[in-house]
Amino acid sequence: MIASVSGEISQILDGQVVVSLSGLGLLINVTENTCLNCHLGMPQTFHTYLVVREDQLALYGFATAEERDLFVHLIGVAGIGPKTGLAALSTLTPEAVRRAITADQPEIFARVPGIGKKTAQKIILDLQGKIQPLEPLEAAFRLDDVDTEVLEALTALGYSVVEAQAALQSISREENPDVEERLRKALQFFS
Incomplete structure (x- = not known):
């Protein structure tokens, strides 16, 4: 297995980068966030996983x-x-x-x-049981029915799940407004 690859970014494609090392260019599939953090000509290290199929070898790279x-x-x-x-x-x-x-x-x-x-x-x-949280879970992170509806509304408006969760976490839990009020406050987070 190829555990990591370090080299210079020679090409950035849609969801892929080419890393040059010792005259060899490796095509690595990466996440969108990793791709956005790559710059041509800059050295980069990827933590990789090699997927072997009968018709191809594909290398997947990650920032961590x-x-x-x-x-x-x-x-x-x-x-x-x-x-x-x-x-x-x-x-x-x-x-x-x-x-x-x-x-x-x-x-x-x-x-x-x-x-x-x-x-x-x-x-x-x-x-479940194979993945451990990085920190103890708090009740504040559990989505109730109102927050689930607000999350669905925000993603329907084009926000990513991560952005929608950040907006929800910015709203005070002490208040217990209805869906419309929480959605309004979540939208204010983006303005």
């Missing part, structure tokens, strides 16, 4: 070993391939993935392109 480990866990779930695993880590932060699994929140995974409600539940069922 934690992201790579989560990717390996995700693609270990039946029905989740490397592209869907990469999409999950492009849409959600590693902490959001951990929180969704440990807090049993399939609605978070269901917002990832290529993952439906049943697959989201399967991910959580398969990975």
Whole structure:
């Protein structure tokens, strides 16, 4: 297995980068966030995972070993391939993935392109106990029905799940307004 690759970025493509090292150019599939942080000509280290198929070898690279480990866990779930695993880590932060699994929140995974409600539940069922939170879970991170509706509304308006969660966390939990009021306050977060 190729655990990591260090070299100079020679080309940036859509969801992929080419890393040059010792006259060899390696094509590495990366998350959107990793791709945005890559700059031509700059040295970069990727924590990698090699996927071997009968017709191809594909290298997947991540900014941190934690992201790579989560990717390996995700693609270990039946029905989740490397592209869907990469999409999950492009849409959600590693902490959001951990929180969704440990807090049993399939609605978070269901917002990832290529993952439906049943697959989201399967991910959580398969990975509970294998994935530990980075910090103790607090009740503040558990989405109630009102927050779930606000999260759905924000993602329908084009915000990413991560952006929507940040907006929800900015709203005081002591207040218990209705969906419309929480949505209004979440939208104010973006202005």
